[in-house]
Amino acid sequence: MKVLDSVRVLEIGGLGPGPFCAMHLADLGADVISVVREAPNAGPTGNLLNRGKRSVFADLKTDDSRRLVLDLVKDADALIEGMRPGVMERLGLGPADCHAVNPRLVYGRMTGWGQSGPLAPRAGHDNNYAAVSGALWGSSPAGARPVSPFAVLGDIGGGALYLMTGLLAGIVQARATGRGTVVDAAIVDGAAHMLNLNLSAREKGLVADQRGHSIHDSAPFYETYVCADGEHITIGSLEPQFYALLLQTLGLAEDADFSGAQWDKAAWPQRRARLAALFLRQPRAHWQALLEPTDVCFGSVLSPLEAAQHPHLRARGVYGEQGGVLQAAPAPRFDGAAYAPGEICASGAHTRAVLEGLNADGAWRARSAPQ
Numbered sequence: 001m002k003v004l005d006s007v008r009v010l011e012i013g014g015l016g017p018g019p020f021c022a023m024h025l026a027d028l029g030a031d032v033i034s035v036v037r038e039a040p041n042a043g044p045t046g047n048l049l050n051r052g053k054r055s056v057f058a059d060l061k062t063d064d065s066r067r068l069v070l071d072l073v074k075d076a077d078a079l080i081e082g083m084r085p086g087v088m089e090r091l092g093l094g095p096a097d098c099h100a101v102n103p104r105l106v107y108g109r110m111t112g113w114g115q116s117g118p119l120a121p122r123a124g125h126d127n128n129y130a131a132v133s134g135a136l137w138g139s140s141p142a143g144a145r146p147v148s149p150f151a152v153l154g155d156i157g158g159g160a161l162y163l164m165t166g167l168l169a170g171i172v173q174a175r176a177t178g179r180g181t182v183v184d185a186a187i188v189d190g191a192a193h194m195l196n197l198n199l200s201a202r203e204k205g206l207v208a209d210q211r212g213h214s215i216h217d218s219a220p221f222y223e224t225y226v227c228a229d230g231e232h233i234t235i236g237s238l239e240p241q242f243y244a245l246l247l248q249t250l251g252l253a254e255d256a257d258f259s260g261a262q263w264d265k266a267a268w269p270q271r272r273a274r275l276a277a278l279f280l281r282q283p284r285a286h287w288q289a290l291l292e293p294t295d296v297c298f299g300s301v302l303s304p305l306e307a308a309q310h311p312h313l314r315a316r317g318v319y320g321e322q323g324g325v326l327q328a329a330p331a332p333r334f335d336g337a338a339y340a341p342g343e344i345c346a347s348g349a350h351t352r353a354v355l356e357g358l359n360a361d362g363a364w365r366a367r368s369a370p371q
Contacts, residue, residue, distance in 0.1 A: 002029025003334055007171060010072050011053070012060075012093075013037060014082035016126070016151060017159035017187065018110040019049040022080050024164055026052030026342055027330030033072060033354060035060075036347050048327050052342025054350035060091050071358055073098045073105060077174070078167045082110040085120050095182045105180040106170030110163050112154070114186030126154035126187070133158065133191035138198070142212025158191030220272035221246065221262065224301065231284035235275075236297035246296040250278065 011022040013036040026032040032053040058065035088094045095107045112129040113119040130136040130153045139146045166183035201207045206215040221237040237246040247253045291298040308319035330339040
C-alpha cells in the first residue's frame, strides 16, 4: 500500500510545475485524473509527467466538459490548475464553482507570479520567477552570468513542491474539519522561501551581499573544480575535521600555503588557485577514486545519464528506464521501501473508462486500464 492511496486528485492539465506535482502525488499512490485539452493520443508518449495518472480529454469551453469536471470534483480531495488568474473563473470552474459541489475540496492554484500583485496577469517562465525572487542571484561565480538547471530552481523547487505541501496540508485540514481551502502556490513565493537558510547564513557572515564574497563562491574548500579531462568535481569540506582530511588526502597538510587558519579569507584566493592547479593534473575519475571513499565531502559533477550509472545511485535504484525513457524513481521512501513508478500513459487514454466509471453521484470508481 502506498501512503497516498486514499487521496484523489483532479488535475487540469497544463505545463511544468502543475503536472509535476500531480505526478509526484501519483508516485506516492494518489489516484490522479488528468484532464487534457488536446485530442486523445493513443500512440506512445515519453512524457514522464503522465506516469501513474489516468488521462481524460475534455474541451473546457463546452458545457458537457464543464459538467464532467464538476462531476469529478464531487469526489476529489484536491484539484490542481495552472491557468492565469481569472481563467478558471471564466470557464465556470473557479474555486466558488467547485466548492459549491464539494466544500471540502482543496483547490490548488499553480502560477509563477501568484494570484495577486502587479505581475499576476503577466506571462513568465522558470528563469524569470527565479530571477525576481532572488534565488537566481547566487547561482554562479562572480563575473559569470547566473544560470540555474532548467526548470529545477523555479518550476519544481519553488513551484511544484510548494504546491504539493499546500495540497497535503489542506487535505489534512479538510479531513479534520470538512472545510476545503484555496492554495495560492506562486513560484516567486516558494523560491524566495527556499532562501531562508541562505538568509540565515547571511546573518552569520557566510553569505555576502556581493557576489564572489560568500562561502559558496569564494571559499577554496567549498568549490567546483575542473579536471584534466574537462570534467568537474565539487569539494564541500566546511567543517574543520573534513578540511583537515582534505589537506591530508591531497598531501597538503604541511604545505605553507595551507598552514594558516581555514577561515583566513585573505588566504583563500591563493589556496583556491593552488587547488585548481592540482585538480587540473588528473582526470575526474582519478579524483573520484581518491576522494569519494573518504569524508572530505566530495562529489563528481555528473550528467543525468552518468548519474544513472553511478554505483551509489544504482544500488538505490534511483534511475531506471520505462519504454526506453530514462526516469528517476519516486521519492521519498517509506519504511525503507522504494516505490515503482507508474506507467506513462498516453494523453486522453482513459477517457472512456473514466466516463463509464462515474457513478450517478459522481463518485470515482477504482482505477482501470486504458481504453
